[in-house]
Amino acid sequence: MLGVCLRGAHATVRKNCVRSPLTPLQSYRCYSTSRSSGASRVVALGLVTVGGGVGGTLLYSKWDPKFRAAVEKNVPYSDWLLGLALGPAPEDARLPVRKQVRSGGEHLFTRKCKECHKHADVSETAAVASAEPLKERPVDEVTARLVQQDQEEEKLLASLSSRLEDSLASSAKATLQAIGAQEVALQAVTQHTRKLKDAMEAEAPSDEKSTQWKELEAALAERTAAVKDATTTLSKANEALEGLKSVINQAKGQKVAAARPLILAAEENLHQMVVDLDKVVSKVRSAESEAKVVSQYTELVNEAKQQFQREVSSLTPEIQANWKGLTGKLSVDDLNALIAHAHRRIDQLNRELAEQRVREQIHIEAALEQQKVEDHKVLDAAVTTAMGHVKEEARLNLEQKLAELREVMEAEMRTQLRRQAAAHTDHVRDVLKVQEQELRAEAEQVLNSKILDQETRYRQLTQEQLDNFTLDMNAAYARLKGIEEAIDSHAVAEETAREAHQLWLSVEALSYALKSAGADSPSMPLEDAAEAVRASCHDDFCSALASALPQESLQRGVYSEASLRARFNALRSLARRVALIDESRNSLYQYFLSYLQAALLFEDQQEAPPSQLSGADLDPFKLLSYASYCLEHGDLELAAKLVNQLRGEARRVVEDWLTEARLTLETRQVVSLLSAYANAAGLGTTQAP
Amino acid sequence: MADEYGRKWDRCLADTAVKTATGLGVGIVLSVLLFKRRMWPVSFGSGLGLGMGYSNCQHDFRSPYLIHGHTVKVNA
Numbered sequence: 001m002l003g004v005c006l007r008g009a010h011a012t013v014r015k016n017c018v019r020s021p022l023t024p025l026q027s028y029r030c031y032s033t034s035r036s037s038g039a040s041r042v043v044a045l046g047l048v049t050v051g052g053g054v055g056g057t058l059l060y061s062k063w064d065p066k067f068r069a070a071v072e073k074n075v076p077y078s079d080w081l082l083g084l085a086l087g088p089a090p091e092d093a094r095l096p097v098r099k100q101v102r103s104g105g106e107h108l109f110t111r112k113c114k115e116c117h118k119h120a121d122v123s124e125t126a127a128v129a130s131a132e133p134l135k136e137r138p139v140d141e142v143t144a145r146l147v148q149q150d151q152e153e154e155k156l157l158a159s160l161s162s163r164l165e166d167s168l169a170s171s172a173k174a175t176l177q178a179i180g181a182q183e184v185a186l187q188a189v190t191q192h193t194r195k196l197k198d199a200m201e202a203e204a205p206s207d208e209k210s211t212q213w214k215e216l217e218a219a220l221a222e223r224t225a226a227v228k229d230a231t232t233t234l235s236k237a238n239e240a241l242e243g244l245k246s247v248i249n250q251a252k253g254q255k256v257a258a259a260r261p262l263i264l265a266a267e268e269n270l271h272q273m274v275v276d277l278d279k280v281v282s283k284v285r286s287a288e289s290e291a292k293v294v295s296q297y298t299e300l301v302n303e304a305k306q307q308f309q310r311e312v313s314s315l316t317p318e319i320q321a322n323w324k325g326l327t328g329k330l331s332v333d334d335l336n337a338l339i340a341h342a343h344r345r346i347d348q349l350n351r352e353l354a355e356q357r358v359r360e361q362i363h364i365e366a367a368l369e370q371q372k373v374e375d376h377k378v379l380d381a382a383v384t385t386a387m388g389h390v391k392e393e394a395r396l397n398l399e400q401k402l403a404e405l406r407e408v409m410e411a412e413m414r415t416q417l418r419r420q421a422a423a424h425t426d427h428v429r430d431v432l433k434v435q436e437q438e439l440r441a442e443a444e445q446v447l448n449s450k451i452l453d454q455e456t457r458y459r460q461l462t463q464e465q466l467d468n469f470t471l472d473m474n475a476a477y478a479r480l481k482g483i484e485e486a487i488d489s490h491a492v493a494e495e496t497a498r499e500a501h502q503l504w505l506s507v508e509a510l511s512y513a514l515k516s517a518g519a520d521s522p523s524m525p526l527e528d529a530a531e532a533v534r535a536s537c538h539d540d541f542c543s544a545l546a547s548a549l550p551q552e553s554l555q556r557g558v559y560s561e562a563s564l565r566a567r568f569n570a571l572r573s574l575a576r577r578v579a580l581i582d583e584s585r586n587s588l589y590q591y592f593l594s595y596l597q598a599a600l601l602f603e604d605q606q607e608a609p610p611s612q613l614s615g616a617d618l619d620p621f622k623l624l625s626y627a628s629y630c631l632e633h634g635d636l637e638l639a640a641k642l643v644n645q646l647r648g649e650a651r652r653v654v655e656d657w658l659t660e661a662r663l664t665l666e667t668r669q670v671v672s673l674l675s676a677y678a679n680a681a682g683l684g685t686t687q688a689p
Numbered sequence: 690m691a692d693e694y695g696r697k698w699d700r701c702l703a704d705t706a707v708k709t710a711t712g713l714g715v716g717i718v719l720s721v722l723l724f725k726r727r728m729w730p731v732s733f734g735s736g737l738g739l740g741m742g743y744s745n746c747q748h749d750f751r752s753p754y755l756i757h758g759h760t761v762k763v764n765a
Contacts, residue, residue: 574694578694585751586747586750587747588743588746588747588750649753652753653694
């Protein structure tokens, strides 16, 4: 594009400049101005392109962070530029989401964990708080405490039970007494009533009547006495029962578990006694009410009788009470008056009777009403007492059932506790077993280590003794050996001297064989000489060296240095000619150029090689001159090294020569080593006279 | 190895000469026979021959390890 622009610029220049013949300066100016307009266009276009590119890169890197990262990595200083333009690289765009997620998860976890931590904390604090006072008390203290507690309980129980029993006994006695008294009273009342009835109804003669009345009075007195006695005993029994109730309540208040059945039994007894008492009392009351009725009746009858008596006495004052015996003493008037009175009385009574009959219904109704009311009252009283009894019974049943349930629960709890205790004992047993094992292992370890120490010390001591003894023995033995060896070595030394001489001679023969190389022909094959050397070799070094001679030299022989030198001179020109040809695909044109170069380039025939070859020294011409110098000065090795640096076609050309040179060098090296070795061996074995 | 180089050059030149001559000849013949004694077949033929020889030479120099075989007739 730039070329096009330039061409365009040139075209414009030519157009502008062709208009009028211009001086070089003007043309230059014109050239420059048109060039400047074209150049300004170019510059503007370039700026626009660059700006567009930069802006596009910025926008895209803002949108795509990966692109931004790639740009920053590849273009230097772009990270600074992008940072300036867009702000820091949004690497954290990826992280906040993850952080949020992680934090959310953590938050959840922490919340959950907070709850569990709270629980744990609460329980912990509770445990800690309760752990403070719940330090494990020593066993003795615990047992003492337990024993004390048991004793206290027993005492309490004993006292309670004794009290209960006492009160029960007393109340039972009182109740029995009361019941007995009530029964006696009942008996007395019924007897009295019966006697009264008999007395009323029976028309016995007077003396029997009087005895009857006396009996009646006695019965009445008995009855009153019995009733009084009964009331007192009843009150006493009630008192005793109240006392029992209070004792029972007290016992309940103390809440001793073992006393509950006792309490329950006492309550039952109490209830029973109360019930019995009430029954007997009700019986007595009914009997009393009956007696009241009878007594009322007797009173009425007595009243009537007395009235009649009064009436009769008012009529006939002379007549005494016993008027039934007065049959002959009365006059006719008296009799008539009496009959008239009697008739009048009869009329009156008839009238009263009629009146009574009329008022019968009303009286009966009133009486019924009264009776109903009385019955109601009695019924209510009976109902309340019965209810009370039933309630009491129900409560007692409940209490009994509760007691039973409690016992069952207690038994269950005891079994669970027993189970827990068993589990605890098992666990403790296991832990103890583990501990025992650990302790045993530890003790054994300690024991073993101590034993080991002792053993090592013992062994050390014995070893020392042995060593000392061995040292002495070794010293004596060594001395003996030394003497023997000195004697042997003399013989050996003579032998080695002879061998060394032999070796030296064979090596000399080998080196002489090397020298037999002609001007252009190789030396004689070194096989025989090498064989001789091998024969006279008696150690590995020598035999290794002898076998290190290259095969070619053994079979064909090696060229001498002079022949190699001559050959090199011939090769040099050839190498110079193909110096430009390298290993790539060269055309004939290259060959032509290489020939030209060789013809035109002149270098020193011989140049001293530097100690270190630099890059410029690897030029083939230079190398060849170095190699010539070396060869002229007899340093075949260095020459070969330098020639080895040739590359390409030149190298191929001198390959043969190089192989020959290597061969010669190898052989010469081996031979020199062998001769050095032979000399050394000879020197070593030679004894100064 | 150096001798091989000289031998290669000999072979190459001989081959090129032969090919050029052959091309020239063929060109002359064709020019005379078919193309109304124009110049271009001659130059074309000689150029062809020269080019072939050059190419062969180059190929020979480029493949230095290729051994050229010789057929040896054995008189039965």
